Structures are given as C-alpha cells and as structure tokens.
Amino acid sequence: MAATAATLRETLSTIVGDAQVLVDEDAVAPYLVDARQRFRGRASAVVRPGSTDEVAAVVRACARAGITVVVQGGNTGLCGGATPDASGRSIVISLARMRRVREVDAANATLTVEGGVTLAAVQAAADAAGLRFPLSLASEGSCTIGGNIATNAGGTAVLRYGNTRAQVLGLEVVLADGRVWNGLRALRKDNTGYDMKQLFIGSEGTLGIVTAAVLALVPPPRERATALAAVPGLAQAVLLLSRLKDALGSRLTGFELMSDVAVGLSRKHHPDLPDPLPGCPWYALIQADSSVAGPALAADVEGALAEAVSVGVAGDATVAASAEQARRLWALRENISEAQRREGPNVKHDIALPASAIPAFVASCGGALAAAFPDARLVVFGHLGDGNLHYNVAAAPGVPAETLMRRAADINRIVYDEVTVRGGTISAEHGIGQLKREALARYRGPLELELMRRVKDALDPQGIFNPGKVLADAVRA
Numbered sequence: 001m002a003a004t005a006a007t008l009r010e011t012l013s014t015i016v017g018d019a020q021v022l023v024d025e026d027a028v029a030p031y032l033v034d035a036r037q038r039f040r041g042r043a044s045a046v047v048r049p050g051s052t053d054e055v056a057a058v059v060r061a062c063a064r065a066g067i068t069v070v071v072q073g074g075n076t077g078l079c080g081g082a083t084p085d086a087s088g089r090s091i092v093i094s095l096a097r098m099r100r101v102r103e104v105d106a107a108n109a110t111l112t113v114e115g116g117v118t119l120a121a122v123q124a125a126a127d128a129a130g131l132r133f134p135l136s137l138a139s140e141g142s143c144t145i146g147g148n149i150a151t152n153a154g155g156t157a158v159l160r161y162g163n164t165r166a167q168v169l170g171l172e173v174v175l176a177d178g179r180v181w182n183g184l185r186a187l188r189k190d191n192t193g194y195d196m197k198q199l200f201i202g203s204e205g206t207l208g209i210v211t212a213a214v215l216a217l218v219p220p221p222r223e224r225a226t227a228l229a230a231v232p233g234l235a236q237a238v239l240l241l242s243r244l245k246d247a248l249g250s251r252l253t254g255f256e257l258m259s260d261v262a263v264g265l266s267r268k269h270h271p272d273l274p275d276p277l278p279g280c281p282w283y284a285l286i287q288a289d290s291s292v293a294g295p296a297l298a299a300d301v302e303g304a305l306a307e308a309v310s311v312g313v314a315g316d317a318t319v320a321a322s323a324e325q326a327r328r329l330w331a332l333r334e335n336i337s338e339a340q341r342r343e344g345p346n347v348k349h350d351i352a353l354p355a356s357a358i359p360a361f362v363a364s365c366g367g368a369l370a371a372a373f374p375d376a377r378l379v380v381f382g383h384l385g386d387g388n389l390h391y392n393v394a395a396a397p398g399v400p401a402e403t404l405m406r407r408a409a410d411i412n413r414i415v416y417d418e419v420t421v422r423g424g425t426i427s428a429e430h431g432i433g434q435l436k437r438e439a440l441a442r443y444r445g446p447l448e449l450e451l452m453r454r455v456k457d458a459l460d461p462q463g464i465f466n467p468g469k470v471l472a473d474a475v476r477a
Contacts, residue, residue: 060178073144079433115146154429159385
C-alpha cells in the first residue's frame with residue numbers, strides 16, 4: 001500500500017508539479033477540518049490542479065489506483081460535505097488555483113468562470129460588466145462558485161432570483177473516469193434531451209467535479225429600499241410577506257425573519273448595531289430593488305408598510321434613509337451566526353416549509369422542545385420569503401452547552417419529525433454532507449433513495465467521488 005501511495009504521488013506530481021501536491025502535515029491540516037470544526041478527517045495528499053485538464057488527469061490516476069477523491073473549494077460548507085473521512089485513503093482536490101474568469105458576454109448577460117472563483121469575485125466581474133450576479137451569502141468572500149453549485153446555495157435573494165440552480169446555464173464537469181463533459185452552453189432555452197447539468201447542481205461532489213460554469217446575470221439595481229418591521233407574531237409576518245408581494249411584485253428581493261432572541265444575540269456581541277424597534281417578538285428585514293431609477297420604490301415600500309401598521313399586521317416599521325443605515329440594518333441579520341458562535345455550541349437546523357406552515361410549525365415544535373429540554377432556548381432566523389428557517393437550539397444562559405449537545409440526536413428527531421409532517425425538508429440550502437446522511441435515509445422514501453443510488457452508480461460506478469457524503473457508498477473498485 002505504501003508503494004502504491006508513493007507511486008500515485010509521483011504521478012500526481014508529474015501532472016500538477018511537486019509544489020502542488022501537499023503531503024506535509026502542517027500544509028495539509030487546513031483541508032482536513034470543516035468550517036464549523038465539527039468534522040475532521042485524514043488524506044494521503046492535497047492536490048491543487050491549475051486547469052480542467054489537470055483535474056481530469058488527477059481523477060484518472062486516482063480511478064486507476066482505486067483511490068477516493070474529495071473536491072474542495074473555499075471549505076465553507078456547514079455539513080462536512082468537503083471534509084475527507086477518517087480512513088486517510090482519500091486525495092483532496094482543491095480548486096483554489098482555478099480562478100479564471102473565462103468570458104464575459106455583456107450582450108448575452110452571461111459570465112463563464114472556473115470553479116475556484118470566489119463568489120465575491122464573480123459578483124465583481126459582473127459589476128465590472130455593468131450587470132449583477134444576484135447570489136449573496138455571508139461567506140461570499142471565501143466560498144467558491146463551484147461549491148455554491150455543488151450545494152445549490154441559497155442566500156438572501158432567493159425570493160426574487162431563486163437558488164444557485166436558477167442562475168446556472170451551463171457546466172463543465174470532470175466525470176469519475178476522468179472524461180470531461182463540456183456543457184458550457186450560454187443558452188436560456190435548450191430542449192435537447194435531458195438537462196444533464198441539473199444532476200450535478202446540488203450533488204455535493206458525489207457525481208462529478210464542476211470545473212467551470214456559465215452563469216446568468218441580471219440588470220443591476222438602480223434604486224434600493226431597506227426596511228425593518230416589527231411584527232407581533234409569525235402569522236402576521238406571513239401576512240406581511242403576502243402584502244409586500246402584492247404591493248412590490250418582483251421588486252421584493254428579500255424578506256428575512258429574525259426572532260427577538262436572535263436580534264438580541266446579534267446586538268449583544270455587536271453593541272454598535274442599531275435597535276430601532278425594541279421590545280417586539282419578531283422582526284422582518286425587507287429588501288426591495290428596482291432596475292429603474294426613480295423615487296417610486298421607496299414610496300411604495302413606505303406606503304405598504306404604513307398600511308400594514310394601520311391594520312395591525314406590523315407593529316411598527318422603519319425605512320433606511322441612507323445606504324449606511326441599510327448596511328447597519330443588514331448587519332443585525334448577518335451577524336447572528338457569528339454571535340451564536342461566540343455564545344457556544346448549538347444544535348443547528350437548516351429547514352424549509354411552505355411559508356403558510358411556519359407559524360404552526362414554530363408553535364408546535366417549540367412546545368415539544370420546551371417539554372423535552374426546558375433548559376434550551378430557540379434562536380430562530382432565516383429567509384421567510386422562501387420558507388427557509390435557521391432553527392437553532394441553544395442552551396439557556398447559565399446552562400453548559402455540552403448538556404444540550406449530548407442530546408443533539410433527540411433534538412434533531414423532534415425538529416425533523418415536526419418539519420416532515422408539515423411537508424417540509426430537513427435541508428434547505430446547506431446540503432446533506434455527512435451531517436445529515438442518516439437523517440436523509442430516514443426522511444426520504446425507499447424509492448427516492450433507490451433512484452439516488454442508481455444515479456450515483458451510473459455516474460460513479462467505483463464510488464471514488466466524496467465517499468460517505470449524501471449516500472453512504474463504499475468504494476467498489
């Protein structure tokens with residue numbers, strides 16, 4: 001085995017160069033742990049190819065040797081999907097060097113980029129062309145577009161623009177036998193057979209390696225309006241969302257929900273943040289954008305919120321009067337996760353339900369958790385506009401987090417049962433990875449799981465891509 005590993009390393013060095021095959025313990029260490037430091041693995045080497053041809057050659061070499069491959073972009077995933085297992089047999093392929101913008105086609109409103117380009121760099125390239133790439137995440141400075149595609153990332157603008165899937169026109173993918181599928185088509189209409197790219201979007205590196213993508217761009221906003229509304233309950237929040245959809249139409253870009261607990265944590269750890277509407281149980285952060293310049297957008301937002309207040313759907317509301325005020329309102333939302341990290345470990349859930357089912361879910365699930373875990377507190381926030389909640393269970397102040405974390409499986413069972421009975425999903429935008437693999441097997445039907453395995457077997461018959469993620473496939477070499 002040692003001889004085989006040494007021979008493979010020599011082959012990999014021939015393909016990418018000695019400097020791009022990392023085997024030193026300190027050099028490899030950052031690639032072996034996930035962003036939350038929940039999962040740690042081992043790898044025989046980290047390989048950093050600089051082109052699609054090099055990725056393909058590396059995969060061919062690993063396939064011949066029966067060595068598994070884990071692809072990694074910015075390593076910002078939240079479910080351990082890019083972390084190798086503990087066997088130490090895998091090779092990690094990092095796309096960090098594949099950061100070229102291949103083509104900007106402003107007339108067609110498309111951008112072709114390699115998989116290792118950061119989301120922020122994609123946004124900057126679109127901006128430079130006078131257009132916009134609307135996917136927006138808190139980790140956009142370090143996450144990569146390949147990772148976004150692999151997890152079908154969501155973010156704060158899904159309400160208007162959809163998940164990553166809706167913004168991908170074409171892909172270039174290295175397959176498990178090292179062949180390269182060139183599906184880099186910049187077409188919005190292409191009805192020639194199966195839409196193959198959809199198999200790879202959201203597959204978390206288990207079916208192929210996305211080395212490049214054609215992305216759809218949109219006109220940039222000429223006017224923006226940001227507002228914060230205080231709402232007395234979740235039923236009112238859902239009504240407010242409906243009223244704003246009616247009033248603003250497609251201009252409504254984001255509708256973020258925050259509980260008072262979540263806002264309180266954000267301000268506790270960032271005391272310079274504003275507190276314009278204190279004392280309310282729930283808050284809605286509203287973003288509206290228009291590609292047409294003029295005062296109508298702000299006036300329409302203010303008018304819709306004023307009507308909502310007048311009928312009791314909202315208790316109060318404030319509209320940002322400047323870009324700086326808007327930035328600070330958004331900081332309330334964007335700093336919640338960091339505030340939770342500082343508070344200590346908590347049991348996180350990335351769930352989605354029909355928006356209409358969220359009030360009943362929160363009431364029922366909250367009651368069940370309170371009965372089973374009286375020392376827990378709920379930190380609830382997320383993208384109400386598309387039904388996605390980050391429903392997190394933390395220890396109450398003064399209670400050691402470990403007492404709760406030891407029973408994470410019991411907490412998950414309560415939450416996932418409540419979600420499933422209301423037609424929801426256990427993963428909205430973070431993926432499955434290894435964190436939710438067993439839950440996927442529990443909450444998806446046998447036929448659906450069988451179909452997933454058939455797809456996996458067809459595209460990766462040796463099982464070399466990302467073992468132990470999504471489906472627990474073993475190497476079959």
